[in-house]
Amino acid sequence: xxxxxxxxxxxxxxxxxxxxxxxxxxxxxxxxxxxxxxxxxxxxxxxxxxxxxxxxxxxxxxxxxxxxxxxxxxxxxxxxxxxxxxxxxxxxxxxxxxxxxxxxxxxxxxxxxxxxxxxxxxxxxxxxxxxxxxxxxxxxxxxxxxxxxxxxxxxxxxxxxxxxxxxxxxxxxxxxxxxxxxxxxxxxxxxxxxxxxxxxxxxxxxxxxxxxxxxxxxxxxxxxxxxxxxxxxxxxxxxxxxxxxxxxx
Amino acid sequence: xxxxxxxxxxxxxxxxxxxxxxxxxxxxxxxxxxxxxxxxxxxxxxxxxxxxxxxxxxxxxxxxxxxxxxxxxxxxxxxxxxxxxxxxxxxxxxxxxxxxxxxxxxxxxxxxxxxxxxxxxxxxxxxxxxxxxxxxxxxxxxxxxxxxxxxxxxxxxxxxxxxxxxxxxxxxxxxxxxxxxxxxxxxxxxxxxxxxxxxxxxxxxxxxxxxxxxxxxxxxxxxxxxxxxxxxxxxxxxxxxxxxxxxxxxxxxxxxxxxxxxxxxxxxxxxxxxxxxxxxxxxxxxx
Ligand SMILES: Nc1ncnc2c1ncn2[C@@H]1O[C@H](COP(=O)(O)OP(=O)(O)O)[C@@H](O)[C@H]1O
Ligand SMILES: [Mg+2]
Numbered sequence: 158x159x160x161x162x163x164x165x166x167x168x169x170x171x172x173x174x175x176x177x178x179x180x181x182x183x184x185x186x187x188x189x190x191x192x193x194x195x196x197x198x199x200x201x202x203x204x205x206x207x208x209x210x211x212x213x214x215x216x217x218x219x220x221x222x223x224x225x226x227x228x229x230x231x232x233x234x235x236x237x238x239x240x241x242x243x244x245x246x247x248x249x250x251x252x253x254x255x256x257x258x259x260x261x262x263x264x265x266x267x268x269x270x271x272x273x274x275x276x277x278x279x280x281x282x283x284x285x286x287x288x289x290x291x292x293x294x295x296x297x298x299x300x301x302x303x304x305x306x307x308x309x310x311x312x313x314x315x316x317x318x319x320x321x322x323x324x325x326x327x328x329x330x331x332x333x334x335x336x337x338x339x340x341x342x343x344x345x346x347x348x349x350x351x352x353x354x355x356x357x358x359x360x361x362x363x364x365x366x367x368x369x370x371x372x373x374x375x376x377x378x379x380x381x382x383x384x385x386x387x388x389x390x391x392x393x394x395x396x397x398x399x400x401x402x403x404x405x406x
Numbered sequence: 407x408x409x410x411x412x413x414x415x416x417x418x419x420x421x422x423x424x425x426x427x428x429x430x431x432x433x434x435x436x437x438x439x440x441x442x443x444x445x446x447x448x449x450x451x452x453x454x455x456x457x458x459x460x461x462x463x464x465x466x467x468x469x470x471x472x473x474x475x476x477x478x479x480x481x482x483x484x485x486x487x488x489x490x491x492x493x494x495x496x497x498x499x500x501x502x503x504x505x506x507x508x509x510x511x512x513x514x515x516x517x518x519x520x521x522x523x524x525x526x527x528x529x530x531x532x533x534x535x536x537x538x539x540x541x542x543x544x545x546x547x548x549x550x551x552x553x554x555x556x557x558x559x560x561x562x563x564x565x566x567x568x569x570x571x572x573x574x575x576x577x578x579x580x581x582x583x584x585x586x587x588x589x590x591x592x593x594x595x596x597x598x599x600x601x602x603x604x605x606x607x608x609x610x611x612x613x614x615x616x617x618x619x620x621x622x623x624x625x626x627x628x629x630x631x632x633x634x635x636x637x638x639x640x641x642x643x644x645x646x647x648x649x650x651x652x653x654x655x656x657x658x659x660x661x662x663x664x665x666x667x668x669x670x671x672x673x674x675x676x677x678x679x680x681x682x683x684x685x686x687x688x689x690x691x692x693x
C-alpha cells in the first residue's frame with residue numbers, strides 16, 4: 158500500500174500506517190457525556206485527523222528531518238514515537254531508549270533548587286541515581302549555571318532555566334533522540350553549543366528525528382527529510398529535495 | 407509491507423501498570439521528596455498544619471459527640487476511641503483525595519513526557535502516609551499515658567488496618583484519578599465519598615449502636631465497608647488495650663471482616679487499574 162523507504166540498517170523507529178484522531182471534546186462533564194450516550198448522539202466531539210496513513214522507518218544511526226507547516230502534525234508524530242500519545246490506527250515501534258528534546262523543563266519545580274531539579278528531571282527522563290551522579294558535573298558545566306545550581310529555580314532568568322533544562326535533557330542516556338523545534342530557544346552562543354552537541358550525538362551513531370524550521374541547520378544535520386502536510390506524508394527522500402518540496406507547497 | 411525482525415522493539419507508551427512503579431524506585435523517591443518538600447514551603451506554620459488540622463477536627467468531634475451527646479459516659483476513654491478512628495479516616499481522605507487529583511495536578515508532565523502514570527497516585531498516597539505518621543505518634547503518646555503497651559495482636563491489627571486503608575485509597579484513587587482527567591465533575595463523587603467516609607464507619611459512634619439500629623441485611627451492608635473494618639482494627643490496636651475489657655463495643659466478627667475487606671479492596675485495586683489503563687491511553691490529549 159504505502160511505500161516505505163527501507164534503509165540498509167535495522168530500523169530504530171517503525172511507523173506503520175498511523176492515524177491519530179483528536180476528539181475535540183465539547184464537554185468535560187460526566188453528566189453531559191452520560192446523557193448524550195443515552196440519547197445515542199455524538200454531541201460530545203468532532204473527530205479531527207491530525208495524522209492519516211503515515212508510514213516510514215528510520216534506520217539505526219540515521220538523522221531524519223520532519224518538515225511541514227504549523228499544524229501539519231509534526232509534534233503529534235513525535236509524541237506518538239515518545240509514547241505520550243497512542244495512535245488510533247496503525248502502530249509505532251521503537252528500539253532502544255527513546256528520549257525527547259520536547260518542551261524541555263516540563264518537570265521542573267520552581268521551589269526546588271537547580272540541583273534538586275536536575276536529579277528529579279533526569280529521573281523523570283528515565284535515568285537512575287548512578288547515571289545521574291556520573292553525569293551531574295557535565296550537566297552543570299554544559300548549562301553554564303555555575304554556583305547558581307543551589308538556588309531555587311524560580312530565581313533563575315528564563316535563559317538560565319532553559320539552559321539547565323536543555324542540559325539535563327541532552328545528557329540523558331539514549332539511542333533515539335526526538336527534537337521538536339527546541340533549537341530556536343536561548344541565546345546565539347548557547348544555541349550553537351546545542352547544535353554542536355546534537356551533531357556530536359549524530360556522529361556517535363544515535364538515531365534522530367528532528368523537527369525544525371531552520372532549514373540551514375536541518376540540511377546540515379540530516380541526510381533525509383520527510384515532509385508532512387495536513388497530516389499526510391507528501392515527500393520522503395534526500396534532504397535537499399525535501400526542503401524544495403516543502404518550499405514548493 | 408517490508409518484513410523486519412521485530413524482536414527488541416517496544417510499543418512506546420505501553421507500560422505494565424502498577425508493576426512499573428517498582429522498577430522506577432528512584433523516581434518514586436524523588437517525587438515523594440518533592441511532594442513533602444514543596445507542600446508547605448510557602449506557609450508560615452509549615453509542617454505544623456499536619457497537626458493543626460486533625461487537632462481542630464478532633465476537638466470539634468469531641469465537643470459534639472463526647473461533651474454534648476455525652477458519649478464519654480458510655481465509651482471508656484472516648485477521646486482515644488475517637489482519635490484512633492479519626493486518624494484512620496484522615497489517612498483515607500488525604501490519600502484518596504490526593505490520588506484523585508494527582509494526574510490533573512501533574513498535567514504539565516503527563517502531556518509532554520511518557521512515564522508510568524501510576525507513579526503519580528502512588529507517590530501521593532505515600533506522601534499521605536508520611537503525613538499520617540505524626541498523627542499516629544500523638545495517638546501513641548496519648549495511649550501510652552493511659553497505660554497502653556504494644557502486643558503482637560495490637561501491632562498486627564494496626565498493620566492490617568493500614569493495608570486496608572491504603573489499598574482502598576489506591577483502588578478508588580486510580581479509578582477516580584483516571585475519570586477525573588476526562589470528566590471534571592467526577593470530583594463531586596469524590597467529595598461525597600470523602601464525606602461519607604467519616605459517617606459510614608464507626609468513628610463517631612460504636613458498632614454496638616449500629617447493630618441495635620440496623621437489623622439483618624442492612625447491618626451486613628454496613629459491615630461490607632472496608633473502612634469500617636480498618637477503623638475497628640485501629641480501635642483494637644489502640645483503644646481496646648486501654649480499657650477494662652470492652653470488646654463487646656467492637657465488631658463481633660473482626661476476623662471474618664478482615665478477609666472480606668481485603669477481598670473487596672483487592673477487587674477495587676484491580677478495577678481501578680483496569681479503568682486507569684483504559685483512560686491512560688488518552689490522558690495526554692484530554693488534559
Ligand atoms: N490534544 C489535542 N487535542 C486536539 N487537537 C490537537 C491536540 N494536539 C494537537 N491537536 C491538533 O492537531 C494538529 C496538529 O498539531 P501539531 O502536531 O502540534 O502540529 P505541528 O507540530 O506540525 O505544528 C493541529 O491542528 C492541532 O490543533
Ligand atoms: Mg509543533
